[in-house]
Amino acid sequence: MKLLLLALGALGFPQESAPSRPASGPESRPAPPLETLLRRALETYAAEDFPAAESALKEALPLAPENPEIHRRLATLYLRVRRFGDSARCFERYLALEPSAVGGCPWIGNAYHEIGDFEKAEAWYRRVLGAAPGNLEAKRGLALTLHKKGDDARAEPLFREVAASAKFGSVALAAARRYLGEILLARGDGRGAILELQQAKAEDPFSAEVAYALARAFAAAGESARAEEERARHRLLNEHSQEIEALRAHLRARPGDLEAMAKIAGHLSAIGDHAGAERTLRRAVALSPNDPSPRLGLVDFLEARARPEEARRALEEAALLFPEAPSVFERAFRFHRARGDFQAMYEAAEAFHRLTGKAPR
């Protein structure tokens, strides 16, 4: 799923700019409904409000039923919210309307792969590669599909091609290494599997799947102590990643739930994915311009990561944006007290007292 989500980033849905529209002004006419709907879809998708994005796109569809872009965006959205059957159907329609786009659309293969229709997944990946032989995502998808069909003889060289071409640190590389490890493990080559899986671990250190495969590879190679180590690591990663997935599913239904985002950041921190935790917290900050709590969560995170200067800057920003929020000044008071910055501590306490009539704790 992580692979799918990262791949979706390349789809361009949230990143692309809104369609051009006439400059606003007293003489400009109101935007046509279709453009308005598409803009709303873009904005809500970017804000991860998927129900609203779906609603806007479905409203737009009758206005331009042959517009391939609407079908593509619906397909992308359904892929993101794990409605794979709907996604495949919309991608089919998109590519029927825009057949020349097939070389850039391996996602249709991914949608069929996810619902277990490996025949259609393979056929689409091959069509994508026919149009764009270097499409790494299609190659990865085809390799995985062949592996799942039990055709490791053809999957293995494709995985090796992906591993040779994928960027260092990419999830595609980690996946290729991991499946190469799985193939070797099933073949009874525990030692060979360990080599591949350790590289996968280096690429994606927070993958519960890699930890599981590595534990079994060590067990197959008779290294029971290291197998137990990986088992413990798997337990930790698996426990948190399941919580993260559940929270993400919750967010898909109730976008913008800051508490859920904070929990996700907490779980990411717990498995050591601090960069992921920070991204999540910063996203929560961006999504809640009127709420100081995500910024204070970011302050907590930065302070815990021994990045006091960044935490200080985040607090200063919060004080400027939320001058009437006592929680900001209470947090600032504690932050400065912990560092012995008595002048700043005093100023924070005074601001807190001005707002509440009380002294900060």
Next chain:
Amino acid sequence: MDPRAPRLLAYLALALLQGQGSAPPGPSTFRDVARDVGLLVPNVCGSTKKDYIIEVNGSGAGWLDYDGDGDLDLWVANGSTLEALRGGSPGAGNTLYRNDRGRFTDVTVEAGAASSDFGCGVAAADFDGDGDPDVFVAELGPDRLFRNDGCGRFAECGHAAGVDDPRWGTSAVFFDADLDGDLDLYVANYLDFDLAHPKGPGGTCQWKGHPVMCGPQGLPPCAGAFFRNEGDGRFVEASAQAGLRAPASGYGLGVVAFDAEGDGDPDLYVANDSTPNFLFLNRGDGRFAEGGFLAGVALSSQGREQAGMGIGVGDADGNGLEDLLVTNFSGEPNAFYRNLGGGLFSDDAFPSGLGGPSVPLLGWGTALLDLDLDGDLDAITANGHVYPQAELPGSDSTYAQPLQVFENDGRGRFREVGAACGPDVVAPALRRAVAFGDYDEDGDLDLFVSVLGGAPQLLQSDPRGGAFLVVRLRGRRSNRDGTGAKVTVEAAGRKQVRFARGGYSFQSSNDPRVHFGLGGASRVDSVEILWPSGTVGRIEGVAPGSRLLGVEGEGLRVEARGGKGE
């Protein structure tokens, strides 16, 4: 339109076309004869709204020759409703059907098999070694043990025998854990459901964006229970002493005893819903250690817990080691744990061909069995969703689902052939438990399938060729049923290994005899029984279509159709 719908329609269309034309080569065909033969009692399991988790699992069944007349009778458990349970009203209770030359007569009351509880799983075995099968019923409430007096009457003795565990029992298995010659009992328990304050509908539990009934997550799981047979009609709860208590409890739904390591003693595998499955490895003395994770049978190939339901077991790839097929939730492939030897397994769900077609479906009862009598083990899975909301858009599934039949190519690679097996197979339904047995004594395996809240199916098999061999076992030093005995058949240059066992799949108990398909073999070169005691019995030069009786210490002999006694 739901994405599954075109595929379901295609199945149905193909099945109807095939029903009209000449039979194509391939798998067995099946016809539902339940109503024709008198299996009439419908399943009861809560309301149709399915607001509570106790309303979705259904009940199982067991094949047994309770009256010793040589054919298979059928014990079917049945459920109840929340309202009845709360009000103290009786549930639908068991039904015992006597087989009278292929027609069934309800003899529940006269045979003393009646109960008024919420029955779930059925395990039939001769626990007291007196030569007739007894029946254990795992219940939502105190479990029951029905002792057969040998004259066609049962007496309930769960409390006296010490097995009336009040927790929610699902599946149970009799096996000789300590190889002392009597059958011990393991009961998989599911979860602690508070009837007084049930966690029901209210919008807090979601699936694919739809509010659904809650569970099992959020409800306390119940540990399984191991009962050691004391040899005097009583059992002692000995889970902890035997090492059959896992560090963390699971939501147990399926259980099977099998020899995972090929070392001659029975290990125990438990399929858990939403929690890691357990593999309890026997140390050889009846004490076990849980080792599912490193063996590779606790989780999916992705290292994820799945919703384990039913278990099929058998040597699917012909390497002499028993593999496992475990059914799971929709959106998850069924797991196929191929036994690599040395106590290691590989989840080959997708490479085996069993995983892909199972993804949109929610599987329950399952089995690895030779349906087409060609000498390898095919697979079946009974499917049906737990959420009526599976019919809503975006579920990538459906509520009622087809039964799936997978044909083995002989090397442990399968293709789904349900559409060619007839409309009664692919007709969507809320199927749950499957128990297989040759009820009509024609040498092939028929399927009893329970349907949640509906009439059951008895799918009578009609294979398109292939001879059979049936082996009935009578233990002397080993347990009387011969449970755990390894039977090896060599014919036409091929060796087949099967084990006698006292129940598996999901909440069910199968034909206790050991069945073999022989394909086109004109002669069976040898049949060998390795009894749990280590005793070996052997016979050579047997004609296909034979029915053999193996008596421990006395070898094997051919017996007439419907053989009984010794």
